[in-house]
Amino acid sequence: MDIRQAYADARAAGASRHRDIAHAMGITEGMLIDAHVGAPRSGQEGGLQAQRLRRDFPALLSELSRAGELMALTRNAHCVHERTGIYEHVSAQGEPGREMGLALGEEIDLRLFYSQWAQGYAVREGEQQSLQFFDAQGVAVHKIFTRPATRLAAWQALRADWADPTAPAPQWRLDTPPTPVDAPDVDADAFRAGWAALRDTHEFFGLLRRHGLTRRTAMHLAAPEFAQRVDPHAARVLLEGAAANGTPVMVFVGNKGVIQIHGGPIKRVAVMGPWLNVLDARFNLHLREDAIAEAWAVRKPTVDGLVSSLELYAADGELIAQFFGQRKPGQPERCAWRQLLDGLVDDPAWSEESVGCAA
Known part of the structure; x- marks a missing residue:
């Protein structure tokens, strides 16, 4: 060809x-x-x-x-x-x-995994x-x-x-990387206890590794006060709400080589066919809503109080995107963000307490 x-x-x-x-x-x-x-x-x-x-x-x-x-x-x-x-x-x-x-600029915020480049x-x-x-x-x-x-x-x-004009053509790998699978024997009670004992959101990755769990399976095993499945269109509701009341957000999107993060307010949310978009001057997001198989409201305990997020998964278990309320280390998350997320959940096991959040 x-x-x-x-x-x-x-x-x-x-x-x-x-x-x-x-x-x-x-x-x-x-x-x-x-x-x-x-x-x-x-x-x-x-x-x-x-x-x-x-x-x-x-x-x-x-x-x-x-x-x-x-x-x-x-x-x-x-x-x-x-x-x-x-x-x-x-x-x-x-x-x-x-x-x-890492790239930790005021606007360009990246986590970089160069082994995949x-x-x-x-x-x-x-x-x-x-x-x-x-x-x-x-x-x-x-x-x-x-x-x-x-x-x-x-x-x-x-x-x-x-530029490297002498570089040879790459030898592309034609095999497909294996899909992550869960460990055959999982101690669900120990996993839930480990989740409840978290003191930092970054400890969650180690918790998954110790128990041999994929991220989506972890959502299904979590205690109901820490993870609740919500409507697949929850991201639209959340972003429209954040844009309407000015709540600053953090938007994480990644692949195996990079995680890219937006932090700050959003203004213009627009739906165009299957695409949910944020169309701001310096930040754009384009999300296929029809690819969202599962959406989860998630809480993790930290030394700063509960940290809440929305996580979106594709049918194959791939993490599509995560949404957090913007906050700095050492500070609790904003009550306005927590209320937006709580509004997505319809289960009495998910407390609507705002203890530990900041106005």
């Missing part, structure tokens, strides 16, 4: 998203991008062009602040999270190729410029786009510094 020509034909026919075009061609998005490494064919100037990047991704991200304002995009199969800002306070630790990193590209199509990163199967883990306020000279210098 001539991937470049098939892509050009799809674009001419009106297709827009690289991911969808690649899927229709029976390949992954990374394969599509890599096929465009090198100069475009005659007659395709302004079309898709790509350059492979050197693979020291933590060092590359640590230099992005030179370019100023950029748009960070992280997605999974059912949700896209876009946040505009500056890549600040970027750090990483761990052995090369297996680093874990296999290949990176500088991409240009018309006036749109980006850096795009893919896992070993060619599935996108993170993308970075220029914005009108980007320092283009610094951006171009970064592209030139990090």
Whole structure:
């Protein structure tokens, strides 16, 4: 198959998203991008062009602040999270190729799992410029786009510094990563006791590992005062409520390579067909409501009081998105957020007490 020509034909026919075009061609998005490494064919100037990047991704991200304002995009199969800002306070630790990193800027807030980053590209199509990163199967883990306020000279210098014209074509893995499964024997009582004993939300990951549980199964095993299944359209109700009363939220969307976080108020919530959207100036969210198989109101005990969230799951158990009330460590969550979440639950086991929350 001539991937470049098939892509050009799809674009001419009106297709827009690289991911969808690649899927229709029976390949992954990374394969599509890599096929465009090198100069475009005659007659395709302004079309898709790509350059492979050197693979020291933590060092590359640590230099992005030179370019100023950029748009960070992280997605999974059912949700896209876009946040505009500056890549600040970027750090990483761990052995090369297996680093874990952070970006803790005022607006760009990321958790980075570099062991899942296999290949990176500088991409240009018309006036749109980006850096795009893919896992070993060619599935996108993170993308970075220029914005009108980007320092283009610094951006171009970064592209030139990090381009690797001698890099060989990647050897994409065609196997599908195994789906996580639960341990065959789970002590549900011990798990519930461990949940009740949590002192920090980050301890939840260790609790799952100790008991050999997937996250969605944990929801089903949890005590009713800590997890309640709610309507699949709960995210719409929650976001519309937060936009109406100005409650600041935290929106987590991730994949195996990145978790991207928005923190702050939201203003414009819009439903367009199956998509639930937040369409603000510096934050966009695009969520497929028809992909939500289960939605859960969740509480975790911490030293700062209960921390409440809404978690969305796809039919295969994938975590699509999480929503929290915005708060800082050492502070209780806002009562306004807790009341929004409590309004989703219709079960007397879920107490509506606001003890431990802040006005």
